[in-house]
Amino acid sequence: MFGRVGVMLVKELLQLRRDRTAMMRLIIPLVVQMLMFGYAATFTVHHVPTTVLDLDRSAPSRGLVSHFVASGRFDVVDEAQSQSQLQSDIDHNVAVVGIVIHAGFARDLGSGKTAPLQVVVDGTNSNTALIALGYVNQIVAQFSAEEVAALARQAAGAARAPSGVTLQVVPWFNPGLEDTWFFIPGIIGSLTLMQVVSLTAFAIVREREVGTLEQILVSPIRSVEFILGKTVPFFLIGLADIALVCAIGILWFKVPFIGDPAVLLAGSALFLLAVVGMGLLLSTYSHTQQQAFALNFFFVNPFFILSGFAFPIAAMPKVLQWFTLINPLRYFLIVIRAVFLKGVGFSVLWPDLAAMAALALVMLAVSVSRFRASMSS
Amino acid sequence: MSANAAPTIRVSGLTKRFGAVHAVRGIDFEVSAGEIFGLVGPDGAGKTTTMRMLAGVLRPDAGTLSIDGIDVARDPEKAKLHLSYMPQRFGLYEDLTVGENVFFYAELFAVPRRERVARSAELLHAAGLEGFERRLAGQLSGGMKQKLGLVCALIHTPRVLLLDEPTTGVDPVSRRDFWAILYRLRESGVSIVMATAYMDEAERCSRLALFHSGEVRHCDTPARLKAAMPGALLAVHAAQPRAVHRALAGLPGVLGALLMGDRVHVRVDDAARRVPELETALRTAGIADARIDPAAPGIEDVFVALLGTPAG
Ligand SMILES: Nc1ncnc2c1ncn2[C@@H]1O[C@H](COP(=O)(O)OP(=O)(O)OP(=O)(O)O)[C@@H](O)[C@H]1O
Ligand SMILES: [Mg+2]
Numbered sequence: 141m142f143g144r145v146g147v148m149l150v151k152e153l154l155q156l157r158r159d160r161t162a163m164m165r166l167i168i169p170l171v172v173q174m175l176m177f178g179y180a181a182t183f184t185v186h187h188v189p190t191t192v193l194d195l196d197r198s199a200p201s202r203g204l205v206s207h208f209v210a211s212g213r214f215d216v217v218d219e220a221q222s223q224s225q226l227q228s229d230i231d232h233n234v235a236v237v238g239i240v241i242h243a244g245f246a247r248d249l250g251s252g253k254t255a256p257l258q259v260v261v262d263g264t265n266s267n268t269a270l271i272a273l274g275y276v277n278q279i280v281a282q283f284s285a286e287e288v289a290a291l292a293r294q295a296a297g298a299a300r301a302p303s304g305v306t307l308q309v310v311p312w313f314n315p316g317l318e319d320t321w322f323f324i325p326g327i328i329g330s331l332t333l334m335q336v337v338s339l340t341a342f343a344i345v346r347e348r349e350v351g352t353l354e355q356i357l358v359s360p361i362r363s364v365e366f367i368l369g370k371t372v373p374f375f376l377i378g379l380a381d382i383a384l385v386c387a388i389g390i391l392w393f394k395v396p397f398i399g400d401p402a403v404l405l406a407g408s409a410l411f412l413l414a415v416v417g418m419g420l421l422l423s424t425y426s427h428t429q430q431q432a433f434a435l436n437f438f439f440v441n442p443f444f445i446l447s448g449f450a451f452p453i454a455a456m457p458k459v460l461q462w463f464t465l466i467n468p469l470r471y472f473l474i475v476i477r478a479v480f481l482k483g484v485g486f487s488v489l490w491p492d493l494a495a496m497a498a499l500a501l502v503m504l505a506v507s508v509s510r511f512r513a514s515m516s517s
Numbered sequence: 518m519s520a521n522a523a524p525t526i527r528v529s530g531l532t533k534r535f536g537a538v539h540a541v542r543g544i545d546f547e548v549s550a551g552e553i554f555g556l557v558g559p560d561g562a563g564k565t566t567t568m569r570m571l572a573g574v575l576r577p578d579a580g581t582l583s584i585d586g587i588d589v590a591r592d593p594e595k596a597k598l599h600l601s602y603m604p605q606r607f608g609l610y611e612d613l614t615v616g617e618n619v620f621f622y623a624e625l626f627a628v629p630r631r632e633r634v635a636r637s638a639e640l641l642h643a644a645g646l647e648g649f650e651r652r653l654a655g656q657l658s659g660g661m662k663q664k665l666g667l668v669c670a671l672i673h674t675p676r677v678l679l680l681d682e683p684t685t686g687v688d689p690v691s692r693r694d695f696w697a698i699l700y701r702l703r704e705s706g707v708s709i710v711m712a713t714a715y716m717d718e719a720e721r722c723s724r725l726a727l728f729h730s731g732e733v734r735h736c737d738t739p740a741r742l743k744a745a746m747p748g749a750l751l752a753v754h755a756a757q758p759r760a761v762h763r764a765l766a767g768l769p770g771v772l773g774a775l776l777m778g779d780r781v782h783v784r785v786d787d788a789a790r791r792v793p794e795l796e797t798a799l800r801t802a803g804i805a806d807a808r809i810d811p812a813a814p815g816i817e818d819v820f821v822a823l824l825g826t827p828a829g
């Protein structure tokens with residue numbers, strides 16, 4: 141048995157060696173996409189174009205505006221003179237955020253009353269709007285805390301010192317809430333999924349299309365041996381992919397890796413078995429490379445979207461949440477993020493590892509039996 | 518072909534359906550060691566389907582087939598050790614060299630190293646592919662690719678060789694090499710089953726099975742098939758064979774008329790009685806240069822006579 145698997149492997153290696161562009165095709169897109177994603181996939185918003193309508197024109201109102209500018213999150217692109225001018229700035233995409241400081245802002249603040257402040261955001265890009273709104277809240281809260289403290293200092297000696305309660309949020313594992321740390325491990329899993337599924341499916345469908353599959357099937361090789369010979373190289377390529385993009389994440393994007401590499405290796409191996417099984421399964425439904433391409437496109441994108449890579453699974457409708465249960469990427473993302481950022485081990489991650497193992501087993505078993513059946517039609 | 522040797526291939530009641538298409542309908546035949554058994558018949562007659570079942574890549578719906586006493590459907594792995602199948606389009610790895618392709622197929626069949634080296638040198642020589650070992654298979658001509666396919670198919674010394682239209686699109690020189698190899702195999706007792714669309718190749722087979730709509734309508738040696746052809750064959754030579762065909766087809770006593778390039782083969786029930794009638798008909802049609810001679814039937818004539826349609 142090993143003999144014939146070995147023969148297949150030698151053949152695959154010979155073909156890979158002959159293919160001068162293989163290395164380029166395998167590595168360059170991966171590295172480029174990793175770098176692109178690494179920079180582009182972020183929810184941090186900087187320099188949001190902002191228009192300000194200051195109807196109070198007081199020292200505190202100017203102080204508030206300078207807080208906005210100093211944060212680096214907002215750029216004041218226009219100082220509007222009226223509500224309608226502010227409206228038009230947003231309508232014409234000059235600004236995304238409009239801040240209206242009403243007359244009496246300084247007076248109310250001085251007397252300890254609630255000072256009115258109006259914020260208008262362009263909701264057409266709800267992502268940016270929500271994030272910007274979050275910053276507005278943060279900055280305003282900080283500003284009012286400072287003002288309250290200043291008031292308290294002025295009122296020193298008086299019996300009634302304002303006692304404020306501040307809520308302190310401390311994010312664990314990612315103290316700076318750096319979303320690069322969150323995304324990079326996700327990108328590693330997603331890129332590997334896309335590359336390995338398509339490589340595996342295409343390699344097998346190609347043999348079917350060229351006619352070499354029929355030729356091999358008349359030899360005494362068993363279907364399991366053929367499948368092993370065809371998939372082991374892609375399993376190894378997948379491991380190399382993961383190692384390469386992990387290295388970029390750690391060395392280039394400085395994502396901390398505090399976990400145990402052995403846990404990541406185990407997770408990667410199980411994930412790749414499931415992914416290779418998926419490629420194999422797609423290949424049994426495709427007679428031509430075009431069909432494989434269409435199927436690959438149809439399946440890989442949903443797996444990516446429904447993985448928790450960017451959109452939280454808990455926020456999805458129930459039906460889609462159930463679907464994520466058969467998505468190996470979902471489990472791998474949990475494992476890789478946990479290993480990178482939390483440093484937890486087998487004792488915590490075993491359910492996710494077991495889920496991937498079960499998925500791998502089912503996909504491989506189904507595709508091997510479908511492959512066998514496809515031989516006799 | 519000695520009568521006492523047990524046949525290498527036995528097929529009985531072999532049947533295969535693809536949905537509504539009844540591709541093979543309960544066929545029977547036997548092939549002995551050292552025979553070249555030809556499958557001929559029009560497109561879609563079921564030749565390839567039969568071959569694929571013999572090769573163990575397609576499971577029959579009904580019937581039995583055995584190779585060297587091994588039931589192919591029950592024990593395909595064991596049967597595959599003894600047979601070799603060259604599909605209509607042999608699957609070569611075009612990104613591997615000639616030598617690497619041969620090496621790969623030899624290893625798949627676990628051919629010992631020493632034997633592999635000797636045999637591949639011998640086969641490549643016979644196929645006229647000597648010196649091309651380092652050429653990529655994808656860069657060979659069509660004929661060379663087919664011959665390389667044959668070399669790969671023969672590297673493990675099969676007892677049964679299945680060839681599906683192996684010389685279609687192959688130049689005459691390569692076809693000669695091809696046949697030289699087949700004759701040598703036959704001498705050494707290999708059973709060869711080949712589907713062919715070329716009538717000259719059909720003539721060279723030991724026996725022929727005439728396929729039509731999934732059935733074997735006739736099965737015999739080429740000589741006996743010709744002898745069994747009803748009627749007598751006449752060749753009519755003329756400058757305008759098409760006009761001759763038009764003038765003669767459908768006349769009383771004419772069983773069939775087949776355009777053969779520069780002449781027309783006319784099959785009649787009784788030559789002595791019909792020749793004068795044909796001459797009259799030709800004169801009436803204004804064809805003055807026609808010459809009628811008795812002709813020896815080729816396989817194609819037999820085919821048309823027996824099946825009512827041209828082969829291949
Ligand atoms: N895999 C398949 N699925 C469905 N129908 C098939 C399949 N293979 C063959 N057929 C049908 O079975 C019939 C016999 O086809 P087969 O290929 O055996 O003919 P053939 O004699 O080899 O023809 P040709 O001379 O064109 O090669 C045809 O009608 C064909 O359409
Ligand atoms: Mg055919």
